[in-house]
Amino acid sequence: MKFNDAVLGVFFVIFAIAVISYAQLTFPPLHGQNFDSRDFPTVIGIGFIACGVLLIFSGLKSRAAGSFVGATFLSLGDWMTNHRIVLNFASVVLGVLLFMIFLNFAGFSLTSFFLLLVLFQRFGNSLFMSLISSAVTTAAVYLLFGTLLRVPLPIGVLGL
Amino acid sequence: MDSFLQALPIVLNFEVLSVIFLAAIFGLFIGSIPGLTATMATALLIPVTFFMDPVPAIAAIVTTVATAIFAGDIPGALLRMPGTPASAAYCDEAFAMTRKGQAGQALGVGLTASVIGGLIGSTVLVFATSTLANFAFSFSSYEYFWVACLGLSCAVVISAGSAVKGLISLLIGLFISTIGIDLMSGHARYTFGVTELLGGVSFVPMLIGMFAISEIMRYATTTAYGIRRAPDQLMTNPFKEVPQILGKYKLNLLRGSGLGAIIGVLPGAGADMAAWIAYGTSKKFSKEREKFGNGHVEGLIDASAANNAGLSGAWVPALVFGIPGDSITAIAIGVLYMKGLNPGPTIFYENAELLNAVFIIFFVANLILLPLGLVAIKTSTMLLRVPQRVLMPVILMFCIVGSFAITNSIFGIAVMLSAGLLAFIMEENGFPVAPTVLGIVLGSMIEEMFLASMIKSDGNFLEFFSRPISCVLGIITLAVWCIPLVKYAKFAFEDRNNARPKGPVVK
Numbered sequence: 001m002k003f004n005d006a007v008l009g010v011f012f013v014i015f016a017i018a019v020i021s022y023a024q025l026t027f028p029p030l031h032g033q034n035f036d037s038r039d040f041p042t043v044i045g046i047g048f049i050a051c052g053v054l055l056i057f058s059g060l061k062s063r064a065a066g067s068f069v070g071a072t073f074l075s076l077g078d079w080m081t082n083h084r085i086v087l088n089f090a091s092v093v094l095g096v097l098l099f100m101i102f103l104n105f106a107g108f109s110l111t112s113f114f115l116l117l118v119l120f121q122r123f124g125n126s127l128f129m130s131l132i133s134s135a136v137t138t139a140a141v142y143l144l145f146g147t148l149l150r151v152p153l154p155i156g157v158l159g160l
Numbered sequence: 161m162d163s164f165l166q167a168l169p170i171v172l173n174f175e176v177l178s179v180i181f182l183a184a185i186f187g188l189f190i191g192s193i194p195g196l197t198a199t200m201a202t203a204l205l206i207p208v209t210f211f212m213d214p215v216p217a218i219a220a221i222v223t224t225v226a227t228a229i230f231a232g233d234i235p236g237a238l239l240r241m242p243g244t245p246a247s248a249a250y251c252d253e254a255f256a257m258t259r260k261g262q263a264g265q266a267l268g269v270g271l272t273a274s275v276i277g278g279l280i281g282s283t284v285l286v287f288a289t290s291t292l293a294n295f296a297f298s299f300s301s302y303e304y305f306w307v308a309c310l311g312l313s314c315a316v317v318i319s320a321g322s323a324v325k326g327l328i329s330l331l332i333g334l335f336i337s338t339i340g341i342d343l344m345s346g347h348a349r350y351t352f353g354v355t356e357l358l359g360g361v362s363f364v365p366m367l368i369g370m371f372a373i374s375e376i377m378r379y380a381t382t383t384a385y386g387i388r389r390a391p392d393q394l395m396t397n398p399f400k401e402v403p404q405i406l407g408k409y410k411l412n413l414l415r416g417s418g419l420g421a422i423i424g425v426l427p428g429a430g431a432d433m434a435a436w437i438a439y440g441t442s443k444k445f446s447k448e449r450e451k452f453g454n455g456h457v458e459g460l461i462d463a464s465a466a467n468n469a470g471l472s473g474a475w476v477p478a479l480v481f482g483i484p485g486d487s488i489t490a491i492a493i494g495v496l497y498m499k500g501l502n503p504g505p506t507i508f509y510e511n512a513e514l515l516n517a518v519f520i521i522f523f524v525a526n527l528i529l530l531p532l533g534l535v536a537i538k539t540s541t542m543l544l545r546v547p548q549r550v551l552m553p554v555i556l557m558f559c560i561v562g563s564f565a566i567t568n569s570i571f572g573i574a575v576m577l578s579a580g581l582l583a584f585i586m587e588e589n590g591f592p593v594a595p596t597v598l599g600i601v602l603g604s605m606i607e608e609m610f611l612a613s614m615i616k617s618d619g620n621f622l623e624f625f626s627r628p629i630s631c632v633l634g635i636i637t638l639a640v641w642c643i644p645l646v647k648y649a650k651f652a653f654e655d656r657n658n659a660r661p662k663g664p665v666v667k
Contacts, residue, residue, distance in 0.1 A: 035614045037342040040607040044334050051328045079381040088380040096577045100570045119553035137554050149211045151565040
């Protein structure tokens with residue numbers, strides 16, 4: 001997913017304006033001092049604006065030149081046209097999101113097992129291999145972090 | 161000397177030595193798998209080091225990195241796929257040797273050069289840090305401000321690709337460093353009411369996300385799968401002709417190590433940059449330049465020594481000023497803070513024993529690389545057969561639990577995922593990630609030193625140049641800022657010259 005530099009430039013300029021105005025409007029001034037907690041974020045914001053403007057120029061220039069990379073405002077990578085790969089990517093991101101949602105409720109062992117099972121399957125392992133690897137990995141992680149390093153991994157309603 | 165002798169038993173005991181041994185195996189394994197970098201290995205390691213004492217924790221990091229950087233040569237030589245970016249410079253050369261049936265020799269020379277480079281780099285580390293520390297004692301907030309600025313500027317100027325993108329990457333890091341309670345005013349900045357953000361964005365989950373999760377995402381989006389089989393070559397004795405070869409090219413070995421250590425010291429230029437420059441220098445000054453690219457061992461010696469020497473060099477600014485030399489030392493600085501070993505010149509007095517222990521670890525880690533590296537070379541064909549489709553989900557689960565372990569809450573996982581997505585999108589669009597990490601580490605230091613200096617000087621910026629050292633550092637920093645402008649001007653000038661017709665046009 002490659003954006004044209006101009007698109008990124010516009011994004012950074014807007015982001016910078018948000019950063020600066022939030023700092024200037026909501027951070028309290030330090031009494032009796034000329035310098036306070038608003039200054040550093042403002043300097044960063046100004047930096048973002050300067051770089052953003054440079055990016056806009058270079059993006060528009062490459063678009064005008066019709067170069068392969070900058071010809072469109074957004075060019076999807078090879079992988080985004082391939083359904084299987086898009087699903088792989090989504091399963092990593094959504095998998096971790098769902099893991100976070102269900103972790104406290106279902107407990108570590110169950111959520112870990114299912115997330116691993118889905119990923120092993122998506123990355124092209126056989127079902128048997130996926131089941132075994134998911135179980136072994138979950139057990140190993142539990143042993144290392146849960147038992148040996150005493151990380152309080154959630155046990156969930158089922159007590160797993 | 162006394163503190164050095166006192167430090168010996170801190171390192172040479174069963175616990176630390178077994179950590180070094182295990183970390184070496186871990187580093188060799190991760191390094192020899194293409195796509196898994198030494199930085200990723202370090203990021204994966206931090207949750208575990210979190211639970212260790214300071215010395216074993218640092219021992220684990222130093223050893224893992226040193227062994228992973230060498231192990232990157234293995235798939236580079238056998239499959240033409242560098243295991244870590246630091247091996248990319250001479251990957252083609254090593255593969256050309258494999259094609260001639262000299263895989264064992266390429267790896268044997270690479271291993272020995274790595275070990276010697278690592279040892280020379282460690283020696284440089286010991287002497288450079290103590291010399292610089294005496295110098296750093298006279299630093300005030302002005303000098304620290306300039307040193308931090310210089311570090312960040314080098315990271316941007318040196319980083320590959322566009323300087324503007326490098327600068328944006330740095331600004332992203334600096335912005336992230338402002339999140340949380342501001343120490344001067346006590347006001348919460350950009351936390352939007354989220355209590356977990358009050359102490360700042362958790363550093364470790366962030367790093368795991370940026371270096372490991374983004375790598376897993378990249379794997380998930382690769383279009384070309386499949387394992388390439390390594391050529392079956394007998395590697396009975398990889399060290400067979402090594403003494404003769406190294407004897408012939410001993411100057412290359414010294415030059416590569418020295419160059420690597422110096423480049424390593426520069427912030428932002430890590431082991432990969434050291435390897436590229438050393439390889440280039442080797443080719444430039446070689447008497448047999450025509451042999452380069454056809455499986456010639458000379459460049460391999462320079463570059464293998466340089467990347468391992470660079471690792472130690474990167475620790476110099478990290479220990480003396482708290483300014484990381486590369487992404488790995490950025491992580492290490494985080495670990496040092498976590499363990500109460502605040503980097504800076506005072507570490508030499510407050511924790512002299514521990515510091516000497518760190519130095520000893522560097523030597524032990526590089527020495528242990530020799531026997532274990534040999535085992536890795538011998539088992540390389542087996543190592544390369546580990547399928548990534550099995551490995552990636554396992555690594556993901558380690559990342560998740562590691563991030564959870566640091567914060568003991570789901571928030572750590574959320575930070576990890578967001579950082580992973582950020583790094584993935586940044587890299588897809590040509591933004592280097594290393595400046596962001598340096599920005600996160602140095603952001604609060606720069607802000608603190610800047611505000612302290614400004615308040616001290618009552619807003620007079622010229623005061624930043626009032627002391628001799630700060631004046632020199634300031635001028636150097638400003639000069640570094642001019643490099644991209646000069647480059648741009650030169651580029652524009654050449655462009656205009658090329659556009660002009662060169663001679664009479666014949667119709």
